Amino acid sequence: MLHGEDLHGASFDGFTVEIDAEGQRGDIILDRGEMNTISMGQREELRAAFENLDLDERVRVIVLRATGPNFSSGGFIRGFMEASPEHVSNLADNIAAPTRCLKPTIAANRGYCFGVGFEISLACDFRVASETTLYALPEQRLGQIPGSGGSARLQKMIGITRTKHIVMRSKRISGSQAYEWGIVTEVVPDEELEKATDTLVAELCQFAPLAQRTAKRLLNETEDTFLSLGIQLEGHCYSRLRQSDDFKEGVEAFHEKRKPNFRGS
Numbered sequence: 001m002l003h004g005e006d007l008h009g010a011s012f013d014g015f016t017v018e019i020d021a022e023g024q025r026g027d028i029i030l031d032r033g034e035m036n037t038i039s040m041g042q043r044e045e046l047r048a049a050f051e052n053l054d055l056d057e058r059v060r061v062i063v064l065r066a067t068g069p070n071f072s073s074g075g076f077i078r079g080f081m082e083a084s085p086e087h088v089s090n091l092a093d094n095i096a097a098p099t100r101c102l103k104p105t106i107a108a109n110r111g112y113c114f115g116v117g118f119e120i121s122l123a124c125d126f127r128v129a130s131e132t133t134l135y136a137l138p139e140q141r142l143g144q145i146p147g148s149g150g151s152a153r154l155q156k157m158i159g160i161t162r163t164k165h166i167v168m169r170s171k172r173i174s175g176s177q178a179y180e181w182g183i184v185t186e187v188v189p190d191e192e193l194e195k196a197t198d199t200l201v202a203e204l205c206q207f208a209p210l211a212q213r214t215a216k217r218l219l220n221e222t223e224d225t226f227l228s229l230g231i232q233l234e235g236h237c238y239s240r241l242r243q244s245d246d247f248k249e250g251v252e253a254f255h256e257k258r259k260p261n262f263r264g265s
Contacts, residue, residue, distance in 0.1 A: 026053035030066035074115025129175030208246035209264035
């Protein structure tokens with residue numbers, strides 16, 4: 001597995017990695033022609049890239065984006081026929097890498113965002129969509145169903161009725177529709193996608209790293225719990241953060257009317 005500085009500029013299957021230490025961000029950039037199809041082998045490399053950026057101390061936020069007019073038209077279809085049943089039964093694990101990251105993850109979408117491209121975007125914490133974006137899970141047209149967590153994640157976000165509309169009818173929905181349904185965080189004109197992503201990265205970098213990691217983990221782990229248990233777990237996390245250096249710094253900065261200097265401890 002590659003580590004730290006080795007990621008930047010290294011050769012990967014269908015994507016590149018850039019680290020901006022000054023901007024405190026690491027970018028994974030899909031780059032396989034106009035459609036940016038995702039191969040079976042690429043999925044494992046994407047998982048490793050997310051995991052390594054999560055460990056990189058220079059990086060506060062991880063961005064998944066793409067070159068060209070389309071984020072990704074989905075997986076390389078013939079690759080599914082060549083993979084073993086055991087291999088494809090565990091497809092959701094590598095695509096869930098953005099969710100497992102302790103750091104915030106952002107997907108910047110434009111154009112086609114289909115199949116596994118949609119699924120890995122759903123695994124990110126934030127989705128910024130261009131007005132050109134079209135989301136779809138078209139597997140029914142191939143005699144299949146989504147296999148990397150897409151239908152399950154969607155149902156949690158938008159409910160069973162709308163998920164059936166997308167999955168069982170292989171319907172495409174626009175970035176604007178996805179925003180109205182609560183799938184995306186923000187929808188912007190196509191020419192403003194990069195600027196909107198930059199703005200979100202800068203905003204997230206302003207917050208205390210420890211509190212941000214705690215919030216992400218708490219929200220992910222309490223999504224399926226009873227309300228009473230979720231409130232209890234929230235209280236435990238709040239109590240732990242009460243002892244942190246960052247919380248002390250935040251309170252002092254507030255009273256001193258200055259910008260806090262969070263250190264992640």
